Amino acid sequence: MEFSFQVLKTDPTGARLGRLTTPHGVIDTPAFMPVGTAGTVKGLTQEALADLGVQILLGNTYHLYLRPGHELIRNMGGLHRFMSWPGAILTDSGGYQVFSLSDLRKVTDEGVRFRSHLDGSEHFLTPEKSLEVQQALGSDIAMVLDECIEYPAERGRAAEAARRTADWARRCRDYAREREDASTTPGQALFGIVQGGAYADLRRESARRLVELDFPGYAIGGLAVGEPHEMTCELAAAAAAELPAARPRYLMGVGLPEQLSDYVACGVDMMDCVLPTRNARNGCLFTSAGRISIKNARYAADSRPLDENCSCMVCRNYSRAYLRHLYMANEVLAAILNTHHNVHFYLDTMRKIRQAIAFGELAGFSAELQARLEAGHP
Amino acid sequence: MEFSFQVLKTDPTGARLGRLTTPHGVIDTPAFMPVGTAGTVKGLTQEALADLGVQILLGNTYHLYLRPGHELIRNMGGLHRFMSWPGAILTDSGGYQVFSLSDLRKVTDEGVRFRSHLDGSEHFLTPEKSLEVQQALGSDIAMVLDECIEYPAERGRAAEAARRTADWARRCRDYAREREDASTTPGQALFGIVQGGAYADLRRESARRLVELDFPGYAIGGLAVGEPHEMTCELAAAAAAELPAARPRYLMGVGLPEQLSDYVACGVDMMDCVLPTRNARNGCLFTSAGRISIKNARYAADSRPLDENCSCMVCRNYSRAYLRHLYMANEVLAAILNTHHNVHFYLDTMRKIRQAIAFGELAGFSAELQARLEAGHP
Numbered sequence: 001m002e003f004s005f006q007v008l009k010t011d012p013t014g015a016r017l018g019r020l021t022t023p024h025g026v027i028d029t030p031a032f033m034p035v036g037t038a039g040t041v042k043g044l045t046q047e048a049l050a051d052l053g054v055q056i057l058l059g060n061t062y063h064l065y066l067r068p069g070h071e072l073i074r075n076m077g078g079l080h081r082f083m084s085w086p087g088a089i090l091t092d093s094g095g096y097q098v099f100s101l102s103d104l105r106k107v108t109d110e111g112v113r114f115r116s117h118l119d120g121s122e123h124f125l126t127p128e129k130s131l132e133v134q135q136a137l138g139s140d141i142a143m144v145l146d147e148c149i150e151y152p153a154e155r156g157r158a159a160e161a162a163r164r165t166a167d168w169a170r171r172c173r174d175y176a177r178e179r180e181d182a183s184t185t186p187g188q189a190l191f192g193i194v195q196g197g198a199y200a201d202l203r204r205e206s207a208r209r210l211v212e213l214d215f216p217g218y219a220i221g222g223l224a225v226g227e228p229h230e231m232t233c234e235l236a237a238a239a240a241a242e243l244p245a246a247r248p249r250y251l252m253g254v255g256l257p258e259q260l261s262d263y264v265a266c267g268v269d270m271m272d273c274v275l276p277t278r279n280a281r282n283g284c285l286f287t288s289a290g291r292i293s294i295k296n297a298r299y300a301a302d303s304r305p306l307d308e309n310c311s312c313m314v315c316r317n318y319s320r321a322y323l324r325h326l327y328m329a330n331e332v333l334a335a336i337l338n339t340h341h342n343v344h345f346y347l348d349t350m351r352k353i354r355q356a357i358a359f360g361e362l363a364g365f366s367a368e369l370q371a372r373l374e375a376g377h378p
Numbered sequence: 379m380e381f382s383f384q385v386l387k388t389d390p391t392g393a394r395l396g397r398l399t400t401p402h403g404v405i406d407t408p409a410f411m412p413v414g415t416a417g418t419v420k421g422l423t424q425e426a427l428a429d430l431g432v433q434i435l436l437g438n439t440y441h442l443y444l445r446p447g448h449e450l451i452r453n454m455g456g457l458h459r460f461m462s463w464p465g466a467i468l469t470d471s472g473g474y475q476v477f478s479l480s481d482l483r484k485v486t487d488e489g490v491r492f493r494s495h496l497d498g499s500e501h502f503l504t505p506e507k508s509l510e511v512q513q514a515l516g517s518d519i520a521m522v523l524d525e526c527i528e529y530p531a532e533r534g535r536a537a538e539a540a541r542r543t544a545d546w547a548r549r550c551r552d553y554a555r556e557r558e559d560a561s562t563t564p565g566q567a568l569f570g571i572v573q574g575g576a577y578a579d580l581r582r583e584s585a586r587r588l589v590e591l592d593f594p595g596y597a598i599g600g601l602a603v604g605e606p607h608e609m610t611c612e613l614a615a616a617a618a619a620e621l622p623a624a625r626p627r628y629l630m631g632v633g634l635p636e637q638l639s640d641y642v643a644c645g646v647d648m649m650d651c652v653l654p655t656r657n658a659r660n661g662c663l664f665t666s667a668g669r670i671s672i673k674n675a676r677y678a679a680d681s682r683p684l685d686e687n688c689s690c691m692v693c694r695n696y697s698r699a700y701l702r703h704l705y706m707a708n709e710v711l712a713a714i715l716n717t718h719h720n721v722h723f724y725l726d727t728m729r730k731i732r733q734a735i736a737f738g739e740l741a742g743f744s745a746e747l748q749a750r751l752e753a754g755h756p
Binding site for chain 2: 319
């Protein structure tokens with residue numbers, strides 16, 4: 001299948017119902033992508049991902065480059081075959097992890113020099129190298145290398161990072177076009193990334209620069225890094241307004257369940273976040289009545305399901321008391337069941353959001369969700 | 379369902395094909411019971427256990443007594459409901475873990491005083507207490523408290539432990555009969571345990587003492603603790619010869635896959651072992667061509683399934699290279715997939731053993747298995 005995107009319906013809020021077609025399947029948008037860091041969504045088999053209705057997941061280029069290495073994965077036929085996942089995969093550029101995980105990084109216009117967090121070995125990540133790795137992985141959607149900055153950051157620094165990101169985006173695009181045949185997935189698409197820190201005008205300018213480069217899709221990066229939620233929405237909306245309506249928009253690294261519909265209302269079509277998976281392993285579970293910390297003693301003899309409104313395998317079969325016991329005993333099954341539920345909760349929230357858009361009622365849905373979750377928070 | 383046992387066929391080796399009926403389902407014997415230490419077979423959901431064809435699993439009384447506590451489990455309706463496992467459960471007495479895991483144990487005729495390996499708290503385990511806990515758990519089969527000794531042990535010490543075990547067996551039986559109604563599983567059966575160290579005459583004497591107490595089933599304990607495999611078989615066979623043919627026989631804590639048919643040929647109907655699950659988490663995988671240590675660099679780019687003769691979900695879908703990557707990256711999925719395969723391998727071996735008995739060909743099957751595994755060992 002060729003990469004393509006169709007907007008099926010637009011809601012009064014600006015939210016879009018869409019269909020993204022990739023070499024490994026069709027994705028209903030707005031879509032949430034679980035994070036499969038090192039070729040696995042921690043705690044879930046690929047069979048479980050399929051059962052949960054996952055259509056696309058995110059793989060981390062940084063992690064896979066360091067271990068097991070992109071050439072090994074290329075030789076195994078690409079990431080889909082390596083991990084036996086028939087659905088779609090989006091890979092990030094590796095940049096975010098280089099900036100957040102690695103040691104001794106040094107950024108120049110050429111690229112980023114860093115040391116592996118695993119063994120201290122030195123590596124140099126350039127826009128071209130990032131694409132070389134992502135072509136070996138053969139994701140359905142690759143991302144350009146961008147410079148991620150901290151929040152808050154001075155305007156000058158934000159402008160400089162946005163400028164460098166645009167330069168790198170051009171180099172990534174040119175490399176990807178020239179070496180298209182090197183990808184283990186024919187038809188791999190490349191998304192540009194809008195930067196610009198917390199400055200709406202820089203965001204708009206960054207978006208316009210990227211649009212000139214004509215990507216099949218656009219991401220909005222460097223948000224949800226500590227700024228207030230309202231600011232995230234304003235900046236995302238400012239960027240989205242400059243992006244072509246016919247191309248998919250991906251807001252990177254968001255968010256809490258109750259925030260997802262706000263981002264969708266900014267005109268965003270794709271999101272990813274480690275929260276459902278990471279929080280699951282820490283015993284923080286999302287429910288229709290708010291968050292639950294399953295280690296709390298109040299659940300020790302609680303025979304109710306985690307979420308009485310949830311139809312997932314965990315809520316159908318297991319009690320809060322059992323989930324608490326597994327967590328306290330540090331059992332592998334705690335990670336399995338908690339992750340299963342949280343990922344289901346995110347995907348189910350997105351299903352409800354898509355339905356609300358289809359009925360043109362996203363604003364009402366968001367208000368109701370907000371009210372219910374606020375009432376339920378401990 | 380009432381507890382009952384039928385021997386359907388006896389093979390020339392002495393192996394028995396049977397059917398064990400319990401309050402939670404029928405079990406085809408010879409049966410292998412995966413170990414579900416703390417109310418979970420580490421790494422597997424209860425859905426996976428059912429998919430694998432597990433009919434009975436083992437729960438550890440010691441672990442569940444300490445955490446989450448047997449009264450909590452009683453209040454949750456028993457262990458089956460607590461862990462949402464509809465199949466059969468056998469619980470051990472807690473004795474083995476007290477002898478192997480806890481601190482400061484002191485054995486008297488009254489019972490065993492010990493300190494919890496979790497928090498150092500002091501507890502006193504008596505035959506009656508063990509039954510009280512197992513009745514709260516509501517296993518389908520409970521075990522009498524026995525005294526486990528080290529190998530090698532002096533004859534005097536082995537005789538003394540066997541004597542004490544028989545006394546405790548009587549106390550357990552009397553307590554269980556008097557308090558039958560206290561079990562969360564009506565119809566819970568109680569098995570006696572043969573001890574006697576490495577002394578065949580003591581084993582026979584121990585078995586005869588227990589048979590006088592008229593248990594619905596008999597276990598052979600304290601074997602596979604370091605003695606040679608041939609000795610294990612001789613001692614098991616010596617005990618089995620004294621046990622009534624119409625009652626099930628359970629050889630505790632065995633064994634390697636290539637040894638299972640030997641134990642079955644001793645007239646054993648049930649077995650349990652942590653090897654498939656514990657080894658899985660250490661990357662040691664059982665295959666039809668012998669054991670594989672998946673961390674070995676030779677598997678880094680090996681696109682073959684773990685075991686080409688295996689039909690399990692893991693071998694159908696994943697490569698050795700991927701399994702090695704997951705293990706090296708310390709991913710939760712490594713434990714999940716490795717455990718799934720190893721448990722499948724044990725259950726499949728037992729299925730083949732049952733088929734061989736049905737055809738009266740267990741001796742040939744064992745010889746062939748032995749030859750194949752020895753050829754395959756690295």
